Amino acid sequence: MDSKPSSSTNTGRYLVAIFLALIGGIFGVAAAAGAPSATRTAFIVIAIVMIAAAGATLGAALTARKRS
C-alpha cells in the first residue's frame, strides 16, 4: 500500500482499463440479449466506447510502464 505515487497511478490505469472493459462487456451482453430497439443500439454504442476507452487506458498504462 505504501508504494510510490507513480506506481499507484499506473496500477490505477490498469484497474480503470479492466473496469471499463468489464462494463463494456456487460453492455454488450445486454445488447445481445435485448429485444431490437433504439435502446439496443445505444447499448452497442456504449459497449464499443467503453471497450475502446479500456484499450486506450491499457495502452497508456503499458507505455508508462515501458518508460519507467
Added chain:
Amino acid sequence: MVPLSDRDRAFTLTGILLAMFLAALDQTIVATALPKIVADLGGLERYAWVFTAYLVGSTVLVPIYGKLADMFSRRAIELWAISVFLAGSFLSGLSGEFGELPLLGDAMNQLIVFRALQGLGAAGLLGLAFIIIADLFPPSERGKYQGLTGGVFGIASVIGPLIGGLLTDHGGAIIPGIAGWRWVFYVNLPFGILALIFVITRMPALLPHGEKGRLDALSVVLLVGGLVPLVLGLQLDKTAHPWGAPLTIALLAGGVVLTALFVLRSLRVPNPVLDMRLFSNRVFSTSNLAGFFVGAAFLSIVAFLPLFMVNVVGVSATSAGLSLVPLSLGVVFGSIVSGQIVSRVGHYRALLLIGGFILLVGVFLLSRMDFDIPFWQVAVYMAVAGLGLGPSLPLLTLAVQNAVDVRKVGQATSAVQFFRQIGGLFGTALLGTVLTTSLLANIALNMPAGLGSPPAAVGGSAAGVSSAGTAAVAAQVDEAFAARYRSLSAAIDGGDDAALAAQLTAMGLPEQARAGITAAYERAKGDAQATAALLTNLKSELDAQAQTVIGEVTLGVRKAFASAVTRVYFIAIFIVLVGWLVTWFIPEVPLRKTNAQATEGVLTGGD
C-alpha cells in the same frame, strides 16, 4: 485507552445495527406508501424524486463519512449521522402539514428536500456500522459481527416494502388524524432515539490516530459534483430519458469528468478524501471491483422479483414484500453463517467463492422461471440466490479492513460500501432498461389476436404495467366492456338507430352478429319488456366476452412479464459471473488475531 466491557460492546453494537437497519429500510420502505403519499400531497410528476433524493444523499456522502471517521471521533460522527437521519425522518413525516412553505414550496417539494436530508444521515449510518465494528473486534472475530451487519442490511432491504405497506394501510389508526403513510417516516423516531441512547451512553469515543489534518475542500466539491450527476444519470427514468438522450449523456459524462478530476486531485493532495494509493493494494482493488458487481446483482434481484411475484405468480401488490421473505432469509442465513465460519477458520476467500457460485446457481434458476411456475419453486430459487448473496456482504468488507493500514480503515470500509451502492445503481439502471424494452415487445407479441389495442394499463410504458399488475389490467378490460354496454344500452333505450349502428361497428363485431342484434332491436322497438330482455341478453353476452378477453390478456401479460424478467436475470448471470471471476483474484491475507494495531489509540475513554 480503556477496555470495553462485553456489555458496553453489546449495547454499542445494538445501537449501530439499529441505526443501520433504519437507514437500509428507508431505501425501500417508501415504495408501497407512494400511491397514498401522491394522493395526499399531489405532485405525481415529481414522485420519483422521493426515491432519488434519498438515494443521491445516501450514496454521495458515503466516502466523505468514511474519511471523517478516520479524522474524528467515530462516536461523534455516528451521533451526527443518526441526528441528521432522525431530523430528516421527522420532517419528511411532517411534509405538507403546514401548507406551502417559503423556499421549500409545496408539500411534494418539502418531502423531496427532507428525504435528501434523511439520505445525508443514512450515508453515515450504512458505512459507520462496519467501521465501528472494526474498532470493537479484531479481524479474526470480526466476521461474526460483520455477518450480523450483512444480515441486518439484507433483511432491511427486503422487508422495507412490506413494512411500508403495513404502516400505510394500518398506521392511520395509531394516532387519529395522522395519515398512515406519515408513520413510514415517524417509525424511525423511537428506534432511532433508542440507537442514539445506546451510542451516547455505551459507545466509547473511538478516536482515530494519524489521519488528522484538514479535509481537502476541493476534493469534496469535486467528489460531490461528480457523483450527484452520475447517480442522477443512472437513476433517470430511461423510458423518458433513454441512454442516448442528451440529458442522460450530459449527466453521465459530466459526472465522469468531475470524478476523474477528483481522482487527479486526490493523487496530489496530502490528505485526500480517498487515498488513491489504497488501489495499489490488491485486496482493496479486487474486493471493491467484486463488490460493484455483487451490488449490481443484489439490487437487481431485490428490484425485479416483486414485479415477477405480482404480475406472474399473482400475489397482491401489498403482499409482494412478504413474498420476498425467502430471499431475505437466504441472505441473513448466508451472511451470519459465513461470518461464523470465517471467524473459526480464518479464511474468507473460499467462502466468497462458494457464495459467488451459489449466487450464480440462484440467478441461473431465476432466469429459467416460466409463467406458470408455482410460488414454492420461486421461493426456493430466491432462497438459493439469497444464500449466495449473504457471504459477500460481510466478507468483502472484512477482507478489505484486514488488508489496509488501520489508519485508513474508515475510508477503505466506506469505499466498499460506496462501490456496492454504485454497482446497485448501475445494475438496476441497465437491467431496468432491458426489462422495459423487453416487456413492451413481449406484450405486443402476447396480446390476444383481434384485440384492437391492448388495454391502457399494458400500453404506454412498462412502468405503467409494473405498478398496475394483472389485476389492474383485468379491471380495465372489465371497465371497457361495461362502458361498451352503457353506450349500447343508451342507444337502444333512446331508440337511436344511428348511435346503435355506430356502436356495433366500433365493437368490431362480425357482420352476422351485428345483423342479429339490429334485427332483435327492430323487433323490440316500442316494447319495453322485449327491450329489457334484449339488454339483459346483451349484458350477459358482453360479460362472457369480457371474461374471455380478461383471461387472454392476463395470460398474455403474465407471459410477457415472465419472459422479460427472466431475460433480465439471464443478463444478471453475466454480471454475477464477472463478480465471481474477480473474486478469484482477491488474495487471501491471514486474518489478524488481535486488534492491538487497530485499536491502539482508538478505544479511548472520552472525546
